[in-house]
């Protein structure tokens with residue numbers, strides 16, 4: 001099997017953690033201030049066993065001070081790659097990476113994919129549903145022997161299906177909700193696409209009805225990967241035991257902790273916090289992802305992997321949106337209608353200063369509510385543009401803005417960035433009603 005990165009021993013992981021913490025303290029104001037306030041000496045952090053003495057970091061803590069607080073001293077944001085995300089808590093996060101960090105992140109993904117499919121070159125990949133950016137919108141991207149076909153969400157479905165059939169990809173990657181839409185459209189049209197070697201499901205939780213449909217339509221295995229925009233790949237599904245995941249030690253160290261940041265015992269469910277082992281421009285150290293998992297201990301697995309084992313129990317979870325004409329759209333399209341109204345490319349502007357957190361809710365067939373926790377520079381200036389974007393989805397959609405002081409869900413409820421409250425095919429095939437969907441994932445008290 002072709003591997004792109006050497007196996008990382010625990011000694012190397014410990015060294016990476018020492019380096020990450022000491023460099024973050026030396027170069028990043030946010031970490032220096034946080035550790036000084038907590039009376040922590042970075043030299044005392046020698047590896048994974050010492051991590052629990054560092055405070056956990058939430059999105060809002062990290063973002064509130066702006067780039068001068070969370071970027072390494074001397075970074076020039078205009079020269080860095082930028083990604084926007086909201087993760088599973090509704091707080092906007094701007095992620096900066098240098099060119100090298102971005103390249104390494106891609107290699108880490110390829111290395112993780114090779115666990116399932118023995119990646120070979122030339123390699124053709126179809127990426128289903130990435131975000132289209134104004135300066136980076138080519139459908140076909142070639143880097144040496146790597147060909148990537150990007151099926152942006154605004155490409156008409158027939159064209160997407162045509163591209164999938166034409167490409168005969170080795171691998172198809174994407175969010176499960178978007179892969180499901182494409183697979184369903186193929187099934188409804190009676191199209192049997194070329195069989196890829198593997199489908200990689202990323203970013204959102206992979207549910208059984210999606211795995212079953214993808215296997216039926218594409219006739220290939222489906223592997224579940226746990227990833228986030230902030231760091232990249234965090235874990236991959238064990239090739240032998242599909243209900244387990246192995247953390248990606250090339251990239252991050254994962255801890256599963258209780259409310260106070262202490263590790264839970266083996267077999268216990270808790271919050272997932274991550275430490276990025278390589279990114280120096282914008283370090284993430286004991287960063288709360290908003291997801292939950294179970295620590296299953298460590299050892300030599302039947303798949304040959306030697307190291308930690310976990311299970312992801314809560315991550316990004318979506319419901320589809322029903323338009324007034326009855327058609328159903330992916331929640332990402334509704335998210336884009338709101339998010340693309342924000343001037344992300346203005347260098348003097350940060351979403352977090354205007355909006356601390358937001359949630360998009362479909363209350364009824366024609367009513368979209370955006371709940372907003374306003375930031376210090378909040379203004380109403382975005383909403384006319386959001387209304388225009390909604391009208392493009394359907395002219396009868398109406399928008400209500402509600403300013404709220406907090407979007408933390410009540411105990412036992414899970415936060416959904418886009419919450420669709422109407423019944424639709426996605427949740428019916430999942431075997432739930434809309435109300436059951438909203439209540440389904442009851443967080444435990446930890």
Ligand SMILES: [Zn+2]
Pocket residue numbers: 238239240241244246301302303304305
């Ligand atoms: Zn395994």
